[in-house]
Structure formats: C-alpha cells, structure tokens
Amino acid sequence: MIQIDTVTKLYGPKVAVRDLTLHVPAGELFAFLGPNGAGKTTTIKMLCGLLFPTTGSVRIGGFDVRAQGDQARALVSYVPDQPFLYEKLTGREFLQFTADLYGMPPGRSADKIEEVIELFHLNEFVDDLTERYSHGMRQRTVFAAALVHEPKLLIADEPTVGLDPKSIRELKTLLRRLAAEGMTVFLSTHTLDIAQELADRIGILDRGTLLGCGTLTDLRKQAAMDGSLEDLFMKITEEDAPQPALPLA
Numbered sequence: 001m002i003q004i005d006t007v008t009k010l011y012g013p014k015v016a017v018r019d020l021t022l023h024v025p026a027g028e029l030f031a032f033l034g035p036n037g038a039g040k041t042t043t044i045k046m047l048c049g050l051l052f053p054t055t056g057s058v059r060i061g062g063f064d065v066r067a068q069g070d071q072a073r074a075l076v077s078y079v080p081d082q083p084f085l086y087e088k089l090t091g092r093e094f095l096q097f098t099a100d101l102y103g104m105p106p107g108r109s110a111d112k113i114e115e116v117i118e119l120f121h122l123n124e125f126v127d128d129l130t131e132r133y134s135h136g137m138r139q140r141t142v143f144a145a146a147l148v149h150e151p152k153l154l155i156a157d158e159p160t161v162g163l164d165p166k167s168i169r170e171l172k173t174l175l176r177r178l179a180a181e182g183m184t185v186f187l188s189t190h191t192l193d194i195a196q197e198l199a200d201r202i203g204i205l206d207r208g209t210l211l212g213c214g215t216l217t218d219l220r221k222q223a224a225m226d227g228s229l230e231d232l233f234m235k236i237t238e239e240d241a242p243q244p245a246l247p248l249a
C-alpha cells in the first residue's frame with residue numbers, strides 16, 4: 001500500500017529525510033518512531049501529497065503521489081496530532097462536509113456518518129458547534145471524519161494524546177480491527193508502549209535516516225539485546241553515528 005523508494009527531502013540545505021526506502025503492505029499496522037526532528041512529519045506530509053520528495057518516489061496503492069495525486073490522495077486519511085475542525089460547524093455538519101469533499105453519494109454518506117457517530121460515541125455532542133468541544137471530543141470527531149470515506153490508508157499522528165483511558169482502549173481496539181479488515185494503519189508516535197502493543201512492524205527514524213525496521217523480534221536481533229521497545233529505541237538511536245553531509249545537486 002505504501003511504497004517509499006529512495007526518498008530524500010531537503011528544506012533548503014537541511015536534510016529532513018535521507019534516502020528512505022519503506023514498503024508497508026495492505027492490512028499492516030505500522031508504527032513510525034523517532035526523536036523530535038527525526039523527519040516523521042515530513043515523511044507523513046509526503047505520504048499525504050502535501051510535500052513532494054526532492055528525489056525518489058512515493059506511491060500509495062500503486063499511484064505516484066506526484067504524478068497521480070488525486071488517485072493517491074483519495075485512498076488516504078490523515079489524523080493530525082492537533083485536531084482541526086471548523087468551529088462554526090456542528091460535528092455532524094463536519095462529517096457531512098468531509099463526505100462531500102470526497103464526493104460520496106448522499107445515501108452512502110448518510111449510512112457511513114451514522115456508523116462513525118456510533119463507533120466513536122459522538123451522539124451526545126455531534127449536533128453541538130465544534131467550538132464547544134473538549135480536546136478528546138475533537139480528536140474523536142476528527143477520527144470519525146477520517147473514516148467516513150472508507151480510506152485504504154489511515155495515517156495518525158499521536159492519536160492517543162489527550163484521550164481518556166477508556167477512549168484510548170477503544171481506539172487501540174479499533175485500530176487493530178481496521179488493520180485486520182485490510183486497512184493499512186500508519187501510526188506516528190512517541191508513546192512506545194502503544195507501538196509495542198499494537199504494531200505489526202516498527203520503523204525507527206533518526207535525523208532523517210531509517211535506523212531500524214521490523215518486528216520487535218527483528219529489532220531485538222538488530223540491537224543484539226532483549227528488552228522492551230523503549231530499551232531498543234534508546235540503544236538504536238544512541239548508536240546513530242553523525243551523518244555525513246549529503247552532497248547537494
């Protein structure tokens with residue numbers, strides 16, 4: 001579903017992502033980890049077609065994000081860490097707006113909107129203006145909106161931050177279920193426990209370079225140690241030697 005091939009992204013002279021190759025198949029729950037400034041958000045923006053690689057290519061479901069952007073973007077939903085809602089819309093209007101944006105037929109969108117309202121327990125507040133929502137209510141509404149158009153790839157940035165324990169538990173169960181049903185879930189997080197608990201595979205990025213990628217067992221082999229994901233993360237990122245400067249074309 002995700003094919004990132006030899007991607008480098010520069011911001012001026014700054015190398016944000018360096019020679020990244022990463023393939024994530026359909027139905028996988030992939031956790032993308034890395035210290036602050038590692039290049040995770042830059043990579044996510046390239047998956048969403050908000051940024052293009054300086055060199056290399058990004059394909060979603062076989063569609064090149066640059067050359068076939070509309071087809072690629074139609075497959076993707078992105079839940080950012082700061083949930084954005086139009087304050088003067090109600091939650092329900094926001095869900096409808098999202099469905100319209102993706103050109104869903106009215107009958108289909110009405111069913112799907114009811115389904116996500118149920119799924120995220122939005123009933124109590126879905127007809128209030130979103131400006132009155134708490135962070136957790138916003139996060140749940142944004143998640144619901146992300147699923148309205150039935151994306152094939154769900155990208156979520158720090159999805160559990162600000163949610164109460166019950167909502168976190170429900171979200172974790174939902175993410176696993178979506179992956180089991182065939183959706184690819186790409187999770188960027190600093191919460192290592194969640195990555196360890198949920199992910200099929202984990203990628204560790206540091207200063208733009210993918211230092212490790214695989215199951216927990218693979219990462220343990222790579223780091224030549226047992227232990228929690230936190231232990232492995234510390235070891236793998238500590239051992240990162242300073243990167244040589246990338247020659248600029």
Ligand SMILES: Nc1ncnc2c1ncn2[C@@H]1O[C@H](COP(=O)(O)OP(=O)(O)OP(=O)(O)O)[C@@H](O)[C@H]1O
Pocket residue numbers: 011014015016034035036037038039040041042043
């Ligand atoms: N628009 C920009 N212009 C210049 N440099 C940028 C820009 N956006 C990001 N960077 C730099 O690129 C590098 C990667 O940033 P990015 O936001 O992708 O990291 P991140 O892994 O998402 O970090 P965090 O976990 O802190 O959110 C950082 O050094 C950052 O300062």
